[in-house]
Amino acid sequence: xxxxxxxxxxxxxxxxxxxxxxxxxxxxxxxxxxxxxxxxxxxxxxxxxxxxxxxxxxxxxxxxxxxxxxxxxxxxxxxxxxxxxxxxxxxxxxxxxxxxxxxxxxxxxxxxxxxxxxxxxxxxxxxxxxxxxxxxxxxxxxxxxxxxxxxxxxxxxxxxxxxxxxxxxxxxxxxxxxxxxxxxxxxxxxxxxxxxxxxxxxxxxxxxxxxxxxxxxxxxxxxxxxxxxxxxxxxxxxxxxxxxxxxxxxxxxxxxxxxxxxxxxxxxxxxxxxxxxxxxxxxxxxxxxxxxxxxxxxxxxxxxxxxxxxxxxxxxxx
Numbered sequence: 001x002x003x004x005x006x007x008x009x010x011x012x013x014x015x016x017x018x019x020x021x022x023x024x025x026x027x028x029x030x031x032x033x034x035x036x037x038x039x040x041x042x043x044x045x046x047x048x049x050x051x052x053x054x055x056x057x058x059x060x061x062x063x064x065x066x067x068x069x070x071x072x073x074x075x076x077x078x079x080x081x082x083x084x085x086x087x088x089x090x091x092x093x094x095x096x097x098x099x100x101x102x103x104x105x106x107x108x109x110x111x112x113x114x115x116x117x118x119x120x121x122x123x124x125x126x127x128x129x130x131x132x133x134x135x136x137x138x139x140x141x142x143x144x145x146x147x148x149x150x151x152x153x154x155x156x157x158x159x160x161x162x163x164x165x166x167x168x169x170x171x172x173x174x175x176x177x178x179x180x181x182x183x184x185x186x187x188x189x190x191x192x193x194x195x196x197x198x199x200x201x202x203x204x205x206x207x208x209x210x211x212x213x214x215x216x217x218x219x220x221x222x223x224x225x226x227x228x229x230x231x232x233x234x235x236x237x238x239x240x241x242x243x244x245x246x247x248x249x250x251x252x253x254x255x256x257x258x259x260x261x262x263x264x265x266x267x268x269x270x271x272x273x274x275x276x277x278x279x280x281x282x283x284x285x286x287x288x289x290x291x292x293x294x295x296x297x298x299x300x301x302x303x304x305x306x307x308x309x310x311x312x313x314x315x316x317x318x
Contacts, residue, residue, distance in 0.1 A: 051293070053070070053072070054286045054289050055286075055290055056072060057282070057283060057286040058081050058283055058286035058287040059074075059078065059079065059081075060076070060077065061074065061075075061076035061078045062080065062081075062281070062283050063076075065282055065283060080283065081284045081286065081287035082287050084284055085256065085284065085287055085288070085291065091244065092249075092252065094247075095247050095249045095251070095252040096249050098163065098166075098245075098246055098247065098248050098249070099230075099231060099248040101163065102163065102166045102167055102230050102233075102248060103230040103231050105167055106166075106167045106170060106230040107226045107227050107230060109167065109171045110171045110172070110173070110176070110222070110223075110226040111219060111222060111223055111226065113171055113172055114172070114173065114177055114180055114222060115180055115215075115219060115222075117132070117136070117172075117177050118176075118177045118178075118179075118184060119180075119181075119184050119211060120132065121133045121181050122180075122181045122184035122185045122188075124190070136174045136177045136178065137174065137178065139174045140174040140175065140178075149169065153165055153169060153240060160241075160242075161240070161241060161242055161243045162240075165239075166230075166237060166246075166248065167230075169236055170233065170236070173226075176222050176225065176226070179218070179221075179222065180215075180218055180219075180222060183217075184211065184215065184218075187218070188210075188211055188214065188215070193206060193210075224300070231250075231296055232250060233250065234248065234250035234254060237250075237251040238251060249291070249292065253292060256284070256288070257288065260284065
C-alpha cells in the first residue's frame with residue numbers, strides 16, 4: 001500500500017505547488033480589505049469633520065449657540081453671520097477681487113521665475129550653476145530681515161500702497177527653487193535634451209516644448225504651494241497697504257474681527273450694550289474661516305491628479 005500511495009503523493013505535490021504559485025501575493029483577504037477601508041474612512045472623516053463642523057456652526061443662530069452650545073444639528077439655522085459680513089458690501093467684493101488678482105498674478109510669476117531659475121541650475125552644461133545654486137541656498141539660511149525688506153519695498157522700489165507690494169516680495173522662494181531643481185534633475189533625462197539638440201531645438205524650445213510638459217506634477221505642486229501662500233497672506237498688506245481699495249480679503253477679515261472684539265470689550269463705555277449683545281461674534285468667526293478656506297479647498301481636487309503623478313515619479317529610483 002505504501003508503494004502505491006507514493007506516486008499519488010508525488011502527482012499531487014506539483015498541483016499544490018502550482019496552486020501556491022497561482023496565488024496573488026499582492027492580494028489581501030476580504031476581511032482585511034474591509035478593515036483597511038473602515039480605518040481609512042474613519043481617518044478621512046476625522047480630517048474633514050472639523051471643517052464640516054465649522055460650516056454648521058457658521059449657520060447656527062448666535063443665541064441658540066449661547067444656550068445650547070456647539071451641536072451638529074442646531075435648533076435654529078440662520079444666515080446672520082454671512083449677512084453681517086456681507087453688510088460691508090462693496091468693500092468685501094473689492095477685497096475678494098484684490099486677493100484673487102494677487103493670487104493669480106503672483107502664482108503665474110512665481111512659476112515662471114522659479115521654473116526657469118531651477119531649470120538653469122539643473123543643467124550640467126551651465127557654467128555658473130554652482131554659483132547660482134549657492135546664491136539660492138544662502139538665502140534659505142540668512143535673510144535680510146524685516147526692516148531691510150521694508151526699506152527696500154517702500155524707499156527703494158516705492159511700492160507702498162501698490163498691488164505689487166503684495167506680489168513682488170513673495171514671488172521668489174529658495175525652497176521652491178531647490179525642489180524644482182531636484183525634480184528637473186531626477187525626471188528629465190539628459191538623453192532627451194541631447195536628442196532635442198541634435199534635432200536642432202534651441203534651449204528655450206527644449207524648455208517650453210519638452211521639459212515643461214513632462215514636469216507638470218512638480219509645477220502643479222509648486223503652483224499649489226504658491227497659491228496657498230498668496231491667498232492666505234495678510235502680513236504684507238499690514239505693512240505696505242493703507243489704501244482701502246487694495247486691502248486683501250484676509251486683512252479685511254482680521255479688521256472686522258478686531259472691530260467686533262473692540263465693540264464687545266467696550267460695550268459698557270463706548271457703545272450701547274444692546275448693540276454689542278446682538279453681534280454674532282462666534283458664528284462670524286466661523287463664517288470667516290469658511291470664506292477664507294472654501295475657495296482654496298474647492299480648487300484642491302483639480303491639483304490632486306498631479307500630486308499622484310508626482311508621488312509615482314518620485315518613487316522610481318535609478
